Amino acid sequence: MVADGATILHADLDAFYASVEQLLDPSLRGQAIAVGGGVVLAASYEAKRYGVRGGMAGRRARELCPHLRFVGGHFAEYQRLGDQVIDIMRDFTPLVERISIDEAFLDVAGSIHLFGSPRTMAIEIRRRTRLEAGLPVSVGIARTKHLAKIASQVAKPDGLIVVEPDHELDFLHPLPVELMWGVGPVTQARLAEQGITTIGELAAIPGRSLEHLLGRGVGTKLGSLAWNQDPRAIETTHRAGSVGAQSALGRKEISTELIRMTLRHLADRVATRLRAKERAGKTVTVRVRFAEMQSVTRSITLPAAISATPILAEVGYSLVTTALRDHPQERVITLLAISVSHLVFEAALQLELPIDIGEEKQRPGTTAGAARWALDRSVDGVRERFGRKSVGYASVALSETGAVPDEFRELAEKDG
DNA sequence: TCTGGGGTCCTAGGACCC
């Protein structure tokens, strides 16, 4: 349900990781800094002035900004401060939809009688975030999520923009198309070829032409968004659809050892997280990226959900093997990925249940499978107590490839 | 600018069932 007034807030912490680093170490304040190493995960606004952007190769960033300082990530602090800011928002409404570590939508329509106008609430959220967490946050307010999100981007850094319902198109149409949700590099380029660079120009294109240019799905969606028709409501719950891991390898000669070792490591990461969530999944997908960056995927849907490391590694291996067999001319791979989807709930309780022979066909947890699963659980337990590195399948062997440290994984802000 | 990691959603063809 979309509200009549501008009651949707989009709050987005500014240059989040970089701001946290500057918060933790005052000597970094006012400095051009980047979080990351080989790749920039986040850049301070001082660095952005030199053109440094999230997702940029570290070397390129240094070229643009020679005095750029790379700082290590305090990942636990990012999580803690991100949570703290979300908690501030929840003081204003339970209708908070967190969409990443550092941004969220709020529907404050039901809170106006308690706290005042949406603008008043946004001012207070910004004040408290600065005071209690020490961080700058930008807020966009509008009638729809899409518009609120765009408004917060325009408000950055450290700003607040309210788009009143009777000024929506005046606000939206002069803006560049790439501010829209769903317009990435490919779509932007496709539009630019037609001379379309603003949202207003996009809105002026007949629906049929847009669908012809971008395909039915994307064309229809962007067409309606350009006219500010966004029916999405705030969703406070989130179901994980898949769990995956990937590893960039540089350029590596294809070998059985490399693939087995890498898959073992990736399967271990994925399976550990699945078990921590008490989930298992039926569909296993692998991705193999060759030189020249083109990649292929192979997937299989199993008769039963799995969450044990060795089984996942084995299924992944056979999938990668089929992918490689289909591309016999390739000599080098640059990335391996594995993910598990079609997730189902799998309570840890299952471990305690006696193995029922009658069920053997339905579940992978035959005697051997259950034993493997039990072993994985105990490995998880040891890691919880003594740290990840204490028990590993292949992480030590892999570290010599110069892979990104595990703490760097899963955490990408890429704030452009 | 040759580049890291974890995700979501959409499309399209084919298999299979009714």
Add this chain to the structure above:
DNA sequence: TCTGGGGTCCTAGGACCC
């Protein structure tokens, strides 16, 4: 034996987001 149409699942690829 051949024919139609609809629905759902599986697989592969692509674009996008943070």
